[in-house]
Amino acid sequence: MAAKTFTVIAGDLVSSRDSLGRQEASRKIPAAINLACTEFRSELYAPLVLTRGIDEVSGVLKRPNMAYRICRLVNDGVSPRLFRFAATDSYRNLAQAHVAA
Numbered sequence: 001m002a003a004k005t006f007t008v009i010a011g012d013l014v015s016s017r018d019s020l021g022r023q024e025a026s027r028k029i030p031a032a033i034n035l036a037c038t039e040f041r042s043e044l045y046a047p048l049v050l051t052r053g054i055d056e057v058s059g060v061l062k063r064p065n066m067a068y069r070i071c072r073l074v075n076d077g078v079s080p081r082l083f084r085f086a087a088t089d090s091y092r093n094l095a096q097a098h099v100a101a
Contacts (some may be wrong), residue, residue, distance in 0.1 A: 006045050007064040009071060011083035016055035025081050029054045032077025034072050057083065065090060069094070 013025070030050065037047045037059075040075045048059035057074070063069060067087040076081055 007061040007067055007087055007089045008058065009048075009061060009067050009073065009085055009087045010051075010058040011056065011071065011085040013055040013078075014082045014084055021081065023076065026054050028078045028081070029057075033057060035077055036073045039073060040066060040070050048074070052072050057070045061087075 018051050033048050033050065037044065043062055044059060046060035048057055048070070050056065051058050059070075061070070062086065067085075069085070071083070071087075073086040074085075
């Protein structure tokens with residue numbers, strides 16, 4: 001029986017120390033994370049969660065090919081802010097993408 005492989009995605013908010021728009025970001029970011037978790041519930045092994053305040057997010061996917069779509073949905077939701085995402089699995093580095101909204 002083959003071992004299951006999961007994909008981890010982690011995102012860091014670009015220019016998170018910039019105080020301009022911080023209040024708007026604190027509203028938009030959780031909403032975008034919740035939307036992604038709802039839209040891709042069946043694709044998530046562990047849901048996306050904010051890991052350090054509002055400027056870092058991570059989650060575990062069942063399939064690597066969903067990483068871009070999930071990252072794009074989050075960035076669309078936080079625009080004009082932007083998360084820089086990286087995705088990896090236990091066997092190889094899949095991608096490090098700057099996913100622009």
